[in-house]
Amino acid sequence: MAKRETKRLSSPQELEALRKSIIEKRDHNKPCITICGGTGCLALAAQDVITGFRREIQEQGLETKVDIRITGCPGFCERGPLVVIKPENILYQQVKGEDVPEIVSATVKGNIVDRLLYTDPNTGKKITYEHEVPFYRKQKRLLLGDNSNIDPTEIRDYLALGGYAALSKVLFEMSPEQIIEEVKKSGLRGRGGGGFPTGVKWETCRQAQGDTRYIICNCDEGDPGAFMDRSLMEGNPHSVLEGMIIGAYAIGGHEGYIYVRNEYPLAVKNAQIAIEQTEEHGLLGKNILGSGFDFTVRISRGGGAFVCGESTALMASLEGKVGEPRAKYVHTVEKGLWEQPTNLNNVETWANVPLIIKNGADWYSKVGTEGSKGTKIFSLVGKINNTGLVEVPMGISLREIIYDIGGGIPGGKKFKAVQTGGPSGGCIPESLLDLPVDFDQLTKVGSMMGSGGMIVMDENSCMVDIAKYFIGFLEGESCGKCVPCREGLKRMGQILTDITEGRGKEGDIELLERLSAAITDSSLCALGSTASNPVLTTIRYFRDEYEAHIRDKRCPAGVCKELITYLIDEEKCPGCGLCVKACPVEAITFMGKKKPVVLDQEKCIKCGICYDVCKLDAVIKK
């Protein structure tokens, strides 16, 4: 990136003048090749593609004809690395380094590379434009939309799209009270999991007594399989920063922190660059835009403990102490970081703020349901065709997310359950797929919104095993301070392990229920009080699976190793020997051509490799 002379902006007029000059200098008809530089695509070797494009454009001397932009994550991770040609939004998927020359020459000539387009699995037809791909069609990408339009390391891209106009508006046209009123009216609720009304939180913090007020952005997303906040922070850090500065002005805070986990190196880097650029432009620091308002933001890197996403544990960690929660009888908005009033919001919550200010609360509250306004980002993972990041209006049904956007379950398998809300969310069965997704509906069925994880499970998932997995995760992440969470989750894990290994007893289900009730009711923080959800919901909706494990010593999904046996179907087995070669413990013996093989149950470790390699269904799982 070339170093430019930056002048500190000292009035709204100067901001608008800069914006105008950025926009005027850009040729909007010039094709721009945008390449996803998000973590998902980078893991799929997007760096080769990026390097390839840079080299190709330079070698062919096309700098004046084509622009390149490395952007954040547009969400369709399943099909990465993703390349989108602007302004038409032609989507190329699964692009490799060797595809680069072809894309460049097609783009210059205004042609399309057919073979790299997405094929609709339902119709078999190629789809040219991003917005026509079913994955995107039902989404409402108010927050994620700009991820593919801006280079997150380039404040000019954000400014060109109207960035920091909301900040300018609040500083010069609105009083703090008016901002809080607007946020309250919008109906925005905290996206970190709790769903607390954001405006009310701000108001309480503004009114709290203290020497100073702190503003915190929680980017400690730790749910397995979740990357909503990560992608926002990586892809559009300025939207988060702008939200924080507006919040700070409304609340009356002058110091802010972004608490981001160190395992998110790109998010840390992009947030740091964004802070430096906003400071250089006079949009952060002393006397912001000449308004007299001061606000600084610093980054604090978290060590990766899941519990540090809990606000009081996060603040302890920020203070340099062990990240353990404390009781919140005195709320953190009154006594938080260093005992001062502290307003903490999640990444996604902050990113919503500029939108609300720019477009108004009435516009914002048109999207969503009665009690949950706006959109929500989910990371859609697990047994789903279109793994990725989706942003949908509140109130959309689970079925639409899973089937219309997610493209259904791979391999023609049957859907079994979807877990929402991270590890301490609940598993929702097929009978509830038409449930409108919002804070209150998800809670009603025993799950929660959480921060937006969505894990899909198919018929081959054992629900007892799933519960065991999540309890195992939470047991490992419990801080260990209070008895019910530390000792209770350990016992829960032991009981679930016993059930999945054939040692389940009558009464185990009732004991799990009794234990869950106490852990929920008596734990010190939300980690403990929500931890039983996976157990309670799987018992509620899949009790028959628990009973099969306990009474019949059978795992209906064929997952729990101790409860399954592999057998050779002698009628079907032609003795090809494929399984004999594949077996890692030599438990299968070759008996001669056209004779069925023999499996020694004593030696078998139930790894299932024979079952997977057999092409003739001659290995039976019982």
Added chain:
Amino acid sequence: MVTLTIDGREVQAEEGTTILEAARESNIYIPTLCYHEEVTPYGACRLCLVEVARNGREKLVASCLYEVAEGLRVKTNSERIASNRKMIMELLLARCPNNKAIQDLARQLGVEKTSFKLEDKQCILCALCVRVCQEVVGVSAISLVNRGVDRQMATPFYEPSDVCIGCGACAYVCPTGAIGFEDVGDTRYIHWPNNKMEFKLRKCKTCGNYWAPEKQLDYIIKKANLSPDAFDNCPDCRD
């Protein structure tokens, strides 16, 4: 002063005090394991849970941390509280089945046996020792190490502590007797659940008895700015 109701009784308490303190003042019993008036409340054992009614909603709170308020209605014993306490005691009894203090409290709260597999520990990780060492003694020789189910009370890296003065305050506050403490001849032995240390005792110049750890006496002399010979004699032989 504020007026609140505990189990139907009107109780006066000073603002800023906790429900537990107010209840104790009025001789209302609430079981606890991790509370001690000399250190900051911690809220870890969860036995002191009580029900409070506020804004029409009843919620369970740790009475050692929840502050009194005018008109607050508190229940210290309800079915909900009892069933939570029983489950907590079942969990503690499974952790420390052979500990007398835990056995007694379990019995008192109506728990005769536990539904879970038995371990054989003595420490319940209430952190009273850690808090007393930090807040009262002021040396922070011990702390809680590791996270979650692996949590333990220990000195840093399980090595003999440079700063421990051998005062034994940790053993004194331990509610389960998990910390052993013994003076034999000229040596004091402290046995923590995961490591142990020895301390040389000072000999009284008059009677010749060994009476306190050298390190502890040096620490007090330095901290209170006393004369170096302040503790040459044991308390019995001092003027």
